Amino acid sequence: MSLFYFIAFLSIFFAVMVITTKNPVHSVLYLVITFFTFTVHYILLNAQFLAVVNFIVYMGAIMVLFLFVLMLLNLNKETEPMKSVLVKAIGTIAGMCLLVTIAGSVKVLEVSNPVVLKNPEIGLVDNLGKVLFKEFLLPFEISSILLLTAMVGAVLLAKKEPKDI
Amino acid sequence: MEAIIQDIQGIPLNHYILLSSIIFTIGVIGVLIRRNVIIIMMSIELMLNAVNLLLAAFSAYHGDASGQVFVFFIMALAAAEVAVGLAIIVMVYRNTKSIDINLLNKLKW
Numbered sequence: 001m002s003l004f005y006f007i008a009f010l011s012i013f014f015a016v017m018v019i020t021t022k023n024p025v026h027s028v029l030y031l032v033i034t035f036f037t038f039t040v041h042y043i044l045l046n047a048q049f050l051a052v053v054n055f056i057v058y059m060g061a062i063m064v065l066f067l068f069v070l071m072l073l074n075l076n077k078e079t080e081p082m083k084s085v086l087v088k089a090i091g092t093i094a095g096m097c098l099l100v101t102i103a104g105s106v107k108v109l110e111v112s113n114p115v116v117l118k119n120p121e122i123g124l125v126d127n128l129g130k131v132l133f134k135e136f137l138l139p140f141e142i143s144s145i146l147l148l149t150a151m152v153g154a155v156l157l158a159k160k161e162p163k164d165i
Numbered sequence: 166m167e168a169i170i171q172d173i174q175g176i177p178l179n180h181y182i183l184l185s186s187i188i189f190t191i192g193v194i195g196v197l198i199r200r201n202v203i204i205i206m207m208s209i210e211l212m213l214n215a216v217n218l219l220l221a222a223f224s225a226y227h228g229d230a231s232g233q234v235f236v237f238f239i240m241a242l243a244a245a246e247v248a249v250g251l252a253i254i255v256m257v258y259r260n261t262k263s264i265d266i267n268l269l270n271k272l273k274w
Contacts, residue, residue, distance in 0.1 A: 012191070015188050045222060047233055053240060058210075061244060062243070066203065066206075083198055090197075098193055131234055139238060147241060150245030
């Protein structure tokens with residue numbers, strides 16, 4: 001039980017480090033650690049399929065994409081323009097107001113029952129596959145079209161425009 | 166596996182909601198206080214992940230697999246979003262030689 005609070009503390013700590021570190025490469029590496037703590041959260045919830053997918057897709061694919069773009073643009077130096085202290089303070093205060101609002105509304109709701117895994121088999125691959133291919137078959141197929149569109153769009157956007165147009 | 170299942174018992178759902186709210190707020194603050202476009206996109210990823218964790222926690226709490234399927238769809242959408250967004254960043258860098266978000270204020274009133 002205390003493992004959850006330890007991992008939650010690590011998640012919050014590394015998430016804060018992501019947005020406060022000056023060097024973008026360090027920021028990406030802290031984001032990888034944050035995603036790893038999220039994977040541990042999924043394992044604690046017995047959502048094994050989500051844990052594996054989070055590990056592969058987020059920590060593997062997306063983070064490699066971020067690092068690749070950072071290296072490609074040669075931005076791994078600390079010459080990034082920063083906002084003024086006033087804007088930073090205002091942004092932080094606005095974010096804290098959002099947090100207080102959400103926390104206050106959660107306190108009104110009073111859903112403080114402990115998380116009990118009613119059906120521990122729910123996050124396993126065979127169960128999720130049955131749900132995915134029976135109830136969510138149409139959204140699953142549509143998401144494949146979304147991925148195809150994203151691939152075509154990314155290639156078209158990142159391609160150099162020919163000079164003769 | 167039994168030990169892990171025993172370990173999660175007894176954590177209030179409120180604490181999951183609070184954790185997700187805090188991570189989401191950190192993402193919002195990151196969007197507000199940084200000028201680097203790539204860091205802003207990473208903050209958006211943090212927000213998406215906070216929602217994912219909350220959906221997974223609700224799914225385990227109610228014993229309904231739909232929440233975890235939604236998380237799966239959100240992950241597919243996040244991958245597509247990151248690919249297109251980074252392509253746009255590369256194009257913006259090619260045109261302006263910078264990734265400062267304050268240079269892109271042509272649409273500002």
